Amino acid sequence: MGMTIALDAMGGDRAPGIVVDGAALALRERPDLRFLLIGDRARIEPLLVRHRRLSAAVELVHTSEAVAADAKPSLALRQGRQSSMRLAIDAVKDGRAAAAVSAGNTGALMAMSKFVLKTLPGIDRPAIAAVVPARRRPVVMLDLGANVDCTAQHLFEFAVMGEAYARAALGVDRPSVGLLNVGTEDIKGHEAVRDAAALIRDSGLGIDYRGFVEGTDIPEGTVDVVVTDGFTGNVALKVAEGAVRLMASSLGDAFRASLRAKLGYLFVSPALRALRQRFDPRLYNGAMFVGLAGIVVKSHGGTDAIGFSHAIGSAVRLVEEGTNDRITAEMRKIASPGPQLVAASS
Amino acid sequence: MGMTIALDAMGGDRAPGIVVDGAALALRERPDLRFLLIGDRARIEPLLVRHRRLSAAVELVHTSEAVAADAKPSLALRQGRQSSMRLAIDAVKDGRAAAAVSAGNTGALMAMSKFVLKTLPGIDRPAIAAVVPARRRPVVMLDLGANVDCTAQHLFEFAVMGEAYARAALGVDRPSVGLLNVGTEDIKGHEAVRDAAALIRDSGLGIDYRGFVEGTDIPEGTVDVVVTDGFTGNVALKVAEGAVRLMASSLGDAFRASLRAKLGYLFVSPALRALRQRFDPRLYNGAMFVGLAGIVVKSHGGTDAIGFSHAIGSAVRLVEEGTNDRITAEMRKIASPGPQLVAASS
Numbered sequence: 176m177g178m179t180i181a182l183d184a185m186g187g188d189r190a191p192g193i194v195v196d197g198a199a200l201a202l203r204e205r206p207d208l209r210f211l212l213i214g215d216r217a218r219i220e221p222l223l224v225r226h227r228r229l230s231a232a233v234e235l236v237h238t239s240e241a242v243a244a245d246a247k248p249s250l251a252l253r254q255g256r257q258s259s260m261r262l263a264i265d266a267v268k269d270g271r272a273a274a275a276v277s278a279g280n281t282g283a284l285m286a287m288s289k290f291v292l293k294t295l296p297g298i299d300r301p302a303i304a305a306v307v308p309a310r311r312r313p314v315v316m317l318d319l320g321a322n323v324d325c326t327a328q329h330l331f332e333f334a335v336m337g338e339a340y341a342r343a344a345l346g347v348d349r350p351s352v353g354l355l356n357v358g359t360e361d362i363k364g365h366e367a368v369r370d371a372a373a374l375i376r377d378s379g380l381g382i383d384y385r386g387f388v389e390g391t392d393i394p395e396g397t398v399d400v401v402v403t404d405g406f407t408g409n410v411a412l413k414v415a416e417g418a419v420r421l422m423a424s425s426l427g428d429a430f431r432a433s434l435r436a437k438l439g440y441l442f443v444s445p446a447l448r449a450l451r452q453r454f455d456p457r458l459y460n461g462a463m464f465v466g467l468a469g470i471v472v473k474s475h476g477g478t479d480a481i482g483f484s485h486a487i488g489s490a491v492r493l494v495e496e497g498t499n500d501r502i503t504a505e506m507r508k509i510a511s512p513g514p515q516l517v518a519a520s521s
Numbered sequence: 522m523g524m525t526i527a528l529d530a531m532g533g534d535r536a537p538g539i540v541v542d543g544a545a546l547a548l549r550e551r552p553d554l555r556f557l558l559i560g561d562r563a564r565i566e567p568l569l570v571r572h573r574r575l576s577a578a579v580e581l582v583h584t585s586e587a588v589a590a591d592a593k594p595s596l597a598l599r600q601g602r603q604s605s606m607r608l609a610i611d612a613v614k615d616g617r618a619a620a621a622v623s624a625g626n627t628g629a630l631m632a633m634s635k636f637v638l639k640t641l642p643g644i645d646r647p648a649i650a651a652v653v654p655a656r657r658r659p660v661v662m663l664d665l666g667a668n669v670d671c672t673a674q675h676l677f678e679f680a681v682m683g684e685a686y687a688r689a690a691l692g693v694d695r696p697s698v699g700l701l702n703v704g705t706e707d708i709k710g711h712e713a714v715r716d717a718a719a720l721i722r723d724s725g726l727g728i729d730y731r732g733f734v735e736g737t738d739i740p741e742g743t744v745d746v747v748v749t750d751g752f753t754g755n756v757a758l759k760v761a762e763g764a765v766r767l768m769a770s771s772l773g774d775a776f777r778a779s780l781r782a783k784l785g786y787l788f789v790s791p792a793l794r795a796l797r798q799r800f801d802p803r804l805y806n807g808a809m810f811v812g813l814a815g816i817v818v819k820s821h822g823g824t825d826a827i828g829f830s831h832a833i834g835s836a837v838r839l840v841e842e843g844t845n846d847r848i849t850a851e852m853r854k855i856a857s858p859g860p861q862l863v864a865a866s867s
Contacts, residue, residue: 320703323711357666357755365669390759394767407753409703411760413736418764421740429792436792442785446775
């Protein structure tokens, strides 16, 4: 029997519809999957009627409670013990599911996940990691907003976690890692980022560390993993999203600007469709809360069934690639001093 | 007689050619301008032959020294006292020029400008401010990299300076100001950004403060001025540049993907040209070092004559709009306690 994924059926702008349809799509790709579908039975059951195969692969766990999209994380944590989101995380904790996927309130999901699952040994702070499109090949970025203040040690942990995540998320054997900075010279940036560079270099972990990278390196895809604090990472991701949206809409305006342009559009539209598909955010949907002792994937709240199925796919890959085991093993190497250190202290 | 602008003729990848040609273009727009053209006489004089009108408006100041593009700022400061860059800043200090424009080494230009000109009264740290294209209308962003560590007080000063700069650079009467953060709610972000919000709101300066803005708000142009620390600002600017470049090159690939697309391109190309013009970085060239007791404008190092002429135009506007007088007047209002405070302390 295949793995079981716990789904928060009530999270997201168009839940539970996109969750049920997304699970059905994921099942088509991976017929061995099973799901704990957690939420309001009265709203979910009618949706399952359409999906005979999915119904056979689902265990429906009823709860009438759900975390509101605008709920404060601390409040959701205290009052949402019977929410669909919390029960999905609990299922990971209890071993009834290999991973949880939710399109709900990010802050609440992070607060609950930290509280229930705790962090992996050696990890101080979990981070949000995701894959973004780039020129060469997609890039892993973290942290995307879980930690607005970061020390050098946090950035170092993000590098270890991001490297392990990239192996599963990008399917790359030895991902290259860069630290986001305002320039590539060693003297650039603030203390935390300069000290983090030294920690990564001197860790002995064999990370393929390429030094400092700049903002332009993210869309260029110069390295596989871009490590930064949650403040900068969140801003960078949203600026990129906004810039792409501005370009796309300006392009649309240009194609409507004249009869000649409209005519030309008829000819170029298939090529543009291929371009849109390459940058389709649904293909990149599913951010991992890395550093937790359990796999939790956050889907974009506004996604559709296709996007949600990709978030499920991302969770499956993280389980199968043993991403958390890898992070734990790497952090253990640092915790236990190497032979030279033992010799020096004896 | 019009105002005099000091030009570092030796700064930039294609200096002194672009500086001389850029000055000639600027003079066509504003025939009342005069220039101190500072650099290697043997290289500049042959270039001036082509420009009869410019030659009459120029005082050539010879120096054989120039700051290298990769020079360390501290070294340039110590050893570059006779460099074209330094002499241009000195001319502002001595009142022989109303502003200085350089396409040279950013770090060296900032270090020299700070050393020679000092900051305006009440300003602790100068910042780099520039105009970037956006959907609604262009947006002023600062700091773009002068200060990687910022306190709430620094961010507050950037808001005052950015507002004054936007009046000249955007020609807006009462620019709206936002603080860049990872969300719009009051509880979001780190301490510095939350405390800065309170400082701006409680300043009594009548800044049209719109609260926190997110990364997407920069390309959207939700506010006229986006205030942030130099680390985040530098990354955000470069991510946006890179994302636009990736989109543009992917679009080029799409138009070359098939015969059909190539044919369509012939029809849409005039509309695309208009689009490219709208986002042409040369139109936005010229970043101000705000907060210094003198106007220094940094041109992009890789720009051409058109771009350099825009940097000169930007310096002229900052002088004419009295941007530095405005910043000084605003900071003085804060330094001198209002009537309530006087009453309370008596």
